[in-house]
Amino acid sequence: MYQKVKGTYDLLPKDTAKWIAVERAIRNVSKLFNYKEIRTPIFEKTELFHRSVGDSSDIVSKETYDFLDRGNRSITLRPEGTAGVVRSYIENKIYAEASSISKMYYMGPIFRYERPQKGRYRQFSQFGAEMFGSNSPMADAEVISYAVSILKSLKINDVTVHINSLGGKESKMLYREALVKHLAPGINNLCGDCQTRYQNNPLRILDCKVDQENELLLNAPSTIDYLTNEDKTHFESVLAFLDVMKVDYVVDKNLVRGLDYYTNTVFEIKTSIANLGAQNTICGGGRYNNLVSDLSGPATPAVGFAFGFERLLLVLEALEYQGDIDYTHLFIIGLGDSVKEDVMQMTNRCRMGGLITETDLNNKNLKQQFKQSEINNARFIAIYGENEKLEGKINLKDKQNNTEVTIDKHQLYNYIVAELMKPAPSSCSSCGEEDSCDTCGGE
Ligand code: ATP
Ligand code: MG
Numbered sequence: 001m002y003q004k005v006k007g008t009y010d011l012l013p014k015d016t017a018k019w020i021a022v023e024r025a026i027r028n029v030s031k032l033f034n035y036k037e038i039r040t041p042i043f044e045k046t047e048l049f050h051r052s053v054g055d056s057s058d059i060v061s062k063e064t065y066d067f068l069d070r071g072n073r074s075i076t077l078r079p080e081g082t083a084g085v086v087r088s089y090i091e092n093k094i095y096a097e098a099s100s101i102s103k104m105y106y107m108g109p110i111f112r113y114e115r116p117q118k119g120r121y122r123q124f125s126q127f128g129a130e131m132f133g134s135n136s137p138m139a140d141a142e143v144i145s146y147a148v149s150i151l152k153s154l155k156i157n158d159v160t161v162h163i164n165s166l167g168g169k170e171s172k173m174l175y176r177e178a179l180v181k182h183l184a185p186g187i188n189n190l191c192g193d194c195q196t197r198y199q200n201n202p203l204r205i206l207d208c209k210v211d212q213e214n215e216l217l218l219n220a221p222s223t224i225d226y227l228t229n230e231d232k233t234h235f236e237s238v239l240a241f242l243d244v245m246k247v248d249y250v251v252d253k254n255l256v257r258g259l260d261y262y263t264n265t266v267f268e269i270k271t272s273i274a275n276l277g278a279q280n281t282i283c284g285g286g287r288y289n290n291l292v293s294d295l296s297g298p299a300t301p302a303v304g305f306a307f308g309f310e311r312l313l314l315v316l317e318a319l320e321y322q323g324d325i326d327y328t329h330l331f332i333i334g335l336g337d338s339v340k341e342d343v344m345q346m347t348n349r350c351r352m353g354g355l356i357t358e359t360d361l362n363n364k365n366l367k368q369q370f371k372q373s374e375i376n377n378a379r380f381i382a383i384y385g386e387n388e389k390l391e392g393k394i395n396l397k398d399k400q401n402n403t404e405v406t407i408d409k410h411q412l413y414n415y416i417v418a419e420l421m422k423p424a425p426s427s428c429s430s431c432g433e434e435d436s437c438d439t440c441g442g443e
Helices: 013-032 046-052 058-062 082-091 137-153 169-189 192-200 202-207 229-244 309-318 337-352 366-375 386-391 409-421
Strands: 043-045 065-068 074-077 102-111 123-132 159-165 249-251 263-271 281-287 302-308 328-334 357-359 378-384 393-398 403-408
Touching (some): 013 102, 013 123, 013 309, 043 046, 043 082, 046 058, 046 074, 046 082, 082 102, 082 123, 082 302, 123 137, 123 309, 137 159, 137 281, 137 302, 159 229, 169 192, 169 202, 192 202, 229 263, 328 337, 328 366, 328 409, 337 357, 337 386, 337 409, 366 378, 378 386, 378 409, 386 393, 403 409
Parallel strands (some): 159 249, 328 357, 328 378
Antiparallel strands (some): 102 123, 159 263, 263 281, 281 302, 378 393, 393 403
């Protein structure tokens, strides 16, 4: 018996509906913000991640899946989405297109060799977005509001945006000096990782999951006190734009984020919903004004975020979100061997015309087929036996309106389409929500 690889999971057919509903909510909100999808490969040259995410980041130093391909090239399964998007932005010269601003999003698998636990896997999925070409604080605020809007569209309201600013190169350097000085007397009491970080990248000590309650870290100097005037003004404007858009946030002075490329604004969205445990961060992001030029592209300011899909789904589970309700338009019950060819023909015709149609493939009896139609949540049930065949008729039940008619069998498709076109009831037929329904997509 084969078993799945540690840290991976199967998404089973019974659970995909929720994922699809979340993907749809993401695509709908992305459209409102005018972001378009980009799909880049799930593996890239190892070097790309060393240069972008940074050698000293946890992700690159100990979490990547690296391998040599048969041509002896060093390849890495992507441990995050931004590096590939930036590589593609530069390689395809997207910066040279008519619009000076490019807005794109991605969804797909991400790989990190981590210790698996609830909400933490070795293959997981991220949805992320990137905006290139604006250094305006409006861009930071737009990106944050986009991330929050996705959660709101899924009716996840118990979220807090934690926000901070690291400043640009100059501010980051000043802060680094102050932090090193502050940590020096107590560094030996911190964990082994922190001692290495102290040499390579002291900012990341603030992101340590082991020492996060240590007094030394809690009393660390605040990045905001080391911002240049320009960086400070930028940060204050981001907050002002969030205020007018009524996006709630808390300024979190210890928020630094684990990746090297961030400059100025960094943010995380957290939820207090219990079943996430320690994995309560569902989204992380920020501005990265130097990454495009660091990867040999033209200097281009950029800002983005990434959501963990699995954690989003765990939150929805806690909120008992049902996702889209599975349904079929039509279930055709065929009774007897002699009707099977007609049944296949009608099923195919209805499917080709766009009706979600199901039929019995296992010669079940009438009662069992009715049961199947219920499991498939069919609105219409057509019954076609030997008598109907002789008369060229078909019996049709409409479960929504509780009606039953006998119609010419050649009219089956047209009849159902006409019924479906009739004005929708004022409440959503799937979830019962009054008037228009944002969530389930029902009418
Ligand atoms: P964490 O602090 O929880 O390790 P991170 O800072 O490493 O998260 P990011 O690199 O910012 O995470 O990735 C963005 C989002 O991806 C996270 O907020 C989280 O929702 C999700 N995520 C990160 N690592 C994993 C993982 N191993 N399994 C599932 N989701 C993950
Ligand atoms: Mg991590």
